[in-house]
Amino acid sequence: MDENILGLVAGAITSVAMLPQLIKVLKEKDVKDLSLVMILTLISGLSLWVWYGFLKDELPIILSNAFAVLVNICLLISYIIYRKK
Template sequence: MNENILGIVAGILTSVSMIPQLVKVLKEKNAEDLSSIMILVLITGLSLWVWYGIIKDEIPIILSNAFAVLVNITLLICCMIYKKKK
């Protein structure tokens, strides 16, 4: 298998992995069970992968992780909006 195809498929799968969670939060308007810290750590790690992809000039790494960063930033914003004030 071509390594670029492998990278693209892996990137697509990991990038869309949080979309079902995002859809659930948006649908239910409830983010009580999500950890904001975990999402922040994930965004940080994904951002570092984007940076690594830029350094290595690897488009599949850049695109898939940049998309995942956007999905997780959206999820983090939903956490801030939908978590009940304690």
């Protein structure tokens, strides 16, 4: 198997891991069970992976982590909008 295909498949699977959480938050408009620290940590770490992917010119790393950053940014925006004050 081509290592780029393997990287893309692995990245796609791990990148969609937060989609069910985002969908649940958007449906229920409830973020009480989310950790802001976890979301911020994920965004930071994933952003560093994207940067690393650019430095190494590795498309699977760039694409999968960039998608995961976008999902987690959407989760962060949802957290800000739906949190109880």
